[in-house]
Amino acid sequence: MAPYHVVLVHFPIALWMTATLAIVLRAFSTGALARTVDRALVPLLSVGLLFGVIAFAVGLMVWPLETISASALGRNHILGASWTVACWATVLFVRWRCGEAVWNGISRWVMAGFALVGGVLLGITGTLGGHLVGIYTDVSNVLRLLGWDVYTTYYVPNVTLVIIVVASVLLLGLGVWSRSKKAI
Ligand code: HEM
Secondary structure, eight states: OHHHHHHHHHHHHHHHHHHHHHHHHHHHOOSHHHHHHHHTHHHHHHHHHHHHHHHHHHHHHHSOHHHHTTSHHHHHHHHHHHHHHHHHHHHHHHHHHHGGGGGSTTHHHHHHHHHHHHHHHHHHHHHHHHHHTTOOOTHHHHHHHTTOOTTSOOOOOHHHHHHHHHHHHHHHHHHHHHHHHHHO
16 A cells, blocks of 8 residues: 555645645735635645545555554654644634634634644654655754654653643633624
């Protein structure tokens, strides 16, 4: 399955990179080009997610799970791929559910932030995939400078997990509260 995975990953990589540019453009511009590109965003993100999920599923079939998860590099690749797919699924859901309203006020910067995080996660996942096949790039050197060696397991400290859970609950509460305020 390795050649299929290698071919398939190019689709989500190209589509999500294009989506990153489109979202950043729309966040900064209200011009005709940005609006036209935005109209293609939901189909673009949908096809990107479809190919992302297919590439993910085929990736699981390349090597047995015990083999790929035996190395930190393999585990990090799976982790990066999972975060990437989850991030882009969220972007698609928000843009589809909220429509053009996502470009009003502060939420346009939230969209831009999500797109940049999704682009960076995608870049890291691709870089780790490259390491699995012996193709190295300077991205891993940058990550090393930032304190993460891609050949070692990336641990999230417990305190970070607690902060993530607390922030999620607070954001959820904020959303419910502002919705009920609107309804009054
Ligand atoms: C959206 C998700 C994913 C992306 C974007 C991605 C990306 C990549 C890339 C760019 C490569 C290097 C290809 C090359 O240059 O030859 C690669 C290789 C690889 N990936 Fe993924 N990957 C994803 C998900 C997964 C998952 C979930 C697994 C397994 C659980 C996986 C397992 C592998 C393996 C085993 C290789 C090495 C293939 C070989 O030996 O030729 N990938 N991946």
